[in-house]
Amino acid sequence: MRETLMADALTIRDLSLSFGGIVALDQVNLSLEAGSIGGLIGPNGAGKTSLLNCICRFYHPQQGTIRLGDLDVSRRAPHQLALHGLARTFQHTELFRAMTVLDNVLVGAHTRGRPSVVGDALRLPAARRAAAAQLTQARAMLDRFDLTALAETRASALPLGLQKRVGLARALASGPSLILLDEPAAGLNPSEKRQMAGLLKRLQVEFDLTLLLIDHDMDLVMSLCDQVTVLDFGRRIAFGPPHAIQRDPRVVAAYLGAQYASALVPEVQ
Amino acid sequence: MNPSPNSLALARLGVWRPAAVAAAVAALACLPLISTTSFAVGFLDPAGTYAILALGLNLLIGGTGQFSLGHAGFFAIGAFTAGILSSNDAWPFWLAIPAAGVIAGLFGVALGLPTLRLIGPYFSMATLGFGLLVAEILGTASWAGGRTGITVNYPQAGSYTFDELSFFWVILGAAIITYFLVWNLRHGATGRAFVALRESDFAARACGVHLAGYRVLAFVISAVLAGIAGALFANWNGFLDASNSVTSSTFGLPASVAFVAMVVVGGLDSTFGSILGAVFISAVQYWLQDRPELAETLYGACIVAVLLWARGGLAGLPALTRAAWGNLPGRVHAGDAHG
Numbered sequence: 177m178r179e180t181l182m183a184d185a186l187t188i189r190d191l192s193l194s195f196g197g198i199v200a201l202d203q204v205n206l207s208l209e210a211g212s213i214g215g216l217i218g219p220n221g222a223g224k225t226s227l228l229n230c231i232c233r234f235y236h237p238q239q240g241t242i243r244l245g246d247l248d249v250s251r252r253a254p255h256q257l258a259l260h261g262l263a264r265t266f267q268h269t270e271l272f273r274a275m276t277v278l279d280n281v282l283v284g285a286h287t288r289g290r291p292s293v294v295g296d297a298l299r300l301p302a303a304r305r306a307a308a309a310q311l312t313q314a315r316a317m318l319d320r321f322d323l324t325a326l327a328e329t330r331a332s333a334l335p336l337g338l339q340k341r342v343g344l345a346r347a348l349a350s351g352p353s354l355i356l357l358d359e360p361a362a363g364l365n366p367s368e369k370r371q372m373a374g375l376l377k378r379l380q381v382e383f384d385l386t387l388l389l390i391d392h393d394m395d396l397v398m399s400l401c402d403q404v405t406v407l408d409f410g411r412r413i414a415f416g417p418p419h420a421i422q423r424d425p426r427v428v429a430a431y432l433g434a435q436y437a438s439a440l441v442p443e444v445q
Numbered sequence: 446m447n448p449s450p451n452s453l454a455l456a457r458l459g460v461w462r463p464a465a466v467a468a469a470v471a472a473l474a475c476l477p478l479i480s481t482t483s484f485a486v487g488f489l490d491p492a493g494t495y496a497i498l499a500l501g502l503n504l505l506i507g508g509t510g511q512f513s514l515g516h517a518g519f520f521a522i523g524a525f526t527a528g529i530l531s532s533n534d535a536w537p538f539w540l541a542i543p544a545a546g547v548i549a550g551l552f553g554v555a556l557g558l559p560t561l562r563l564i565g566p567y568f569s570m571a572t573l574g575f576g577l578l579v580a581e582i583l584g585t586a587s588w589a590g591g592r593t594g595i596t597v598n599y600p601q602a603g604s605y606t607f608d609e610l611s612f613f614w615v616i617l618g619a620a621i622i623t624y625f626l627v628w629n630l631r632h633g634a635t636g637r638a639f640v641a642l643r644e645s646d647f648a649a650r651a652c653g654v655h656l657a658g659y660r661v662l663a664f665v666i667s668a669v670l671a672g673i674a675g676a677l678f679a680n681w682n683g684f685l686d687a688s689n690s691v692t693s694s695t696f697g698l699p700a701s702v703a704f705v706a707m708v709v710v711g712g713l714d715s716t717f718g719s720i721l722g723a724v725f726i727s728a729v730q731y732w733l734q735d736r737p738e739l740a741e742t743l744y745g746a747c748i749v750a751v752l753l754w755a756r757g758g759l760a761g762l763p764a765l766t767r768a769a770w771g772n773l774p775g776r777v778h779a780g781d782a783h784g
Contacts, residue, residue, distance in 0.1 A: 232650075232651055234647060234650075238602075254650040254651070255650045255653050255654055255655045255656065256653075257651075258651065258652060258655075259653060262651075263651065263652075264651050266645075266647070266648060269650035270645040270647055271644075271645070271648070272453045272644035272645060272648065273644055274640065274643075274644055275637070275640055275641070279637055279640075282637055283635075283637050283638065283641045283649065283652050283654065284652050286634065286637075286638065286641075286652050286653045287652075287653035288653055291635065291638065293630070293633040293635050293709060294664060296630055296633035296634055296635045296636075297627055297629050297630050297633075297635075298626070298629070299629055299633075303633070303634075304636075307633060309635065311635070346648075346652065347651075349654060349663075350652060370452030377466050412473065433485075434517045
C-alpha cells in the first residue's frame with residue numbers, strides 16, 4: 177500500500193457499484209493528491225459519472241471505501257459533504273433554472289450562512305448577519321466570474337457557456353477544497369473550451385483546489401491534468417500521467433476498438 | 446420577460462410604501478365597524494382565515510413545488526382540536542388556537558416524513574389519501590360530534606366576548622404576523638433552499654441543502670398554518686359538522702382543491718399573491734354561495750386559465766397588463782433586456 181507524504185484529497189479503494197445485474201463500477205481505485213488535477217476519462221457508459229455520484233453519496237456502492245482526506249464519506253449524508261469541502265458541477269449544469277444567477281450562487285454559499293429557520297422567519301440579528309456575509313461571499317464570486325451584470329438574470333435565460341460559469345461559481349461559493357467537474361467543457365465551442373481550461377487552471381491555483389475532472393475533450397484533459405484515470409465498462413484500465421495514457425494501447429483500444437488501435441499504435445500487438 | 450412583480454411594486458411605491466401598508470391595514474381593521482354579521486361570517490372571516498392557510502401552502506406549493514391535495518385534513522384537525530379543547534370553556538381560545546397548530550404540525554410530521562421522497566403526482570395522491578382519511582374518521586367518530594356536531598362558544602378574552610365581527614381583528618392580526626413570517630422565509634435562505642430542491646434536488650444537496658429537512662419543514666409549516674386556520678374557523682363559525690365531511694366544501698376534497706386554487710390563482714411566486722388568491726376564492730364562494738357547483742366550476746376554470754396564460758397569477762397581473770399595453774417608455778424593467 178502506497179504511503180504518501182502529501183495528504184491525498186481523495187482516496188477510493190475497491191469501489192464496486194451495481195444496479196440490479198448491471199455492474200457500473202468494478203473494484204475501482206483512485207487517489208488524488210491535494211492540490212493536483214485528476215482526469216477521469218473513458219467511453220460513454222464507462223462509469224465516470226457513477227463514480228462522481230458515489231463520491232457525492234447520491235449512489236451507494238456495494239463495496240469499497242471513499243475518503244475525503246481522513247473522512248470516510250459513508251459516515252456522512254450527501255448534504256453534509258459540502259461542509260467537508262466537497263463541491264461539484266454537473267454535466268447538464270443542473271442550475272436552479274427559475275432562480276436568478278445571484279440566487280444560484282447564494283444557494284452555493286448555503287452552508288456558509290449557517291441557515292436557521294427561526295432566525296430567517298423572525299429576521300433575528302444573527303440570521304441577518306449570516307445572510308449579509310453570505311451575500312458578500314456570493315457577490316465576490318459573481319465578480320470573480322464576471323457575472324455581476326447578470327446577477328438578476330434568470331439562470332434559464334443564459335446560454336450554455338454562461339450557465340457552466342454560473343455552475344462553477346455556485347460550486348466555489350461553498351469554499352470547497354475538492355471540486356468534481358462533470359464535463360465542464362462539453363457543448364462549448366473551441367474558444368470557450370480554451371477559456372474554460374485557462375479558468376480552471378487559474379482557479380485551482382487561486383483557491384488552492386484539488387480538481388477531479390471528467391471530459392471527452394482530450395486536449396483539455398491532457399493539458400490540465402497531472403494524472404489521468406481511464407475507465408471502461410466500470411473497470412480502471414489505465415492510470416498515469418497524460419502523455420503515457422495517450423499512448424496506452426488499452427486506452428486506445430477502449431476508445432477505438434482493438435483493430436483500429438493496432439493500426440494507429442503498432443505496439444498493441 | 447417578466448420582471449418580478451414585487452420589485453416593480455416596491456420601485457413604484459418607493460418611500461410611500463410604509464405609509465401605504467399602514468393605510469391598508471387601517472382600512473382592513475375598519476371593516477368590522479361597517480360590516481354586517483352575515484358579511485363577516487360569509488366573507489371577511491373566511492378570507493382572512495384562508496389567507497393564513499394559503500400563505501402556508503405557498504411555502505409548500507410555490508416553494509418546494511409539491512402540490513398537496515390533503516390540506517383540508519390539517520384544517521379539519523385544527524378545527525376539531527380547537528373545538529374540543531375549548532368546549533365547556535376548558536381552554537381559552539388564545540391557547541386552543543396555537544395548540545391546534547401544534548397538533549396539526551405533529552400530523553404534518555407523521556405524514557411528511559414517509560412522503561418526503563414522493564414527488565409530483567405521487568405526493569399529491571398520498572396527501573389526497575390523507576385528507577380523505579381524516580374526513581372519513583371525523584365523519585364517523587362520536588368524539589367529533591357525529592350528526593349533532595360540536596358547538597364552539599364565542600371566544601373570550603378576560604371579560605370581553607368576541608363576536609363574528611370583532612373576531613376579524615384576531616384573524617387580521619394572525620394573518621399579518623403569518624404574512625411577515627412567510628415572506629421572510631420565502632426571501633431568506635430557507636425559501637431559496639425550498640426552490641433549489643424543487644429545481645434540482647441533486648444540485649441542492651451538493652450545495653449542502655438538507656433535502657429531508659427542508660421538504661418536511663415546508664410541509665410541517667403548511668400543516669401548522671392550516672391547523673391554525675382551522676382553529677380560527679372553529680371560533681368564528683361556532684359550529685363544526687363532520688358528517689358527510691369527505692364531500693363537504695369545509696373539510697373535504699373540494700376544500701383541499703379550493704386551497705390549491707388560492708395559491709395557484711394568487712400566483713405561485715408571490716407571497717402576497719396567496720392572500721389575493723384566498724380573498725378571490727372566498728369572494729367567489731360568498732357571492733355564489735347558493736350555487737356552490739358554479740363557484741367550484743369558476744375557480745377550476747381560473748386554475749386552468751392561470752396555468753395556461755398567466756403563470757404569475759393575480760400578483761402577476763399588473764406586469765402582464767403592462768406587457769399587453771405594450772412596453773410603455775419609462776416602465777421597461779432592466780430584466781426585459783434579456784429574452
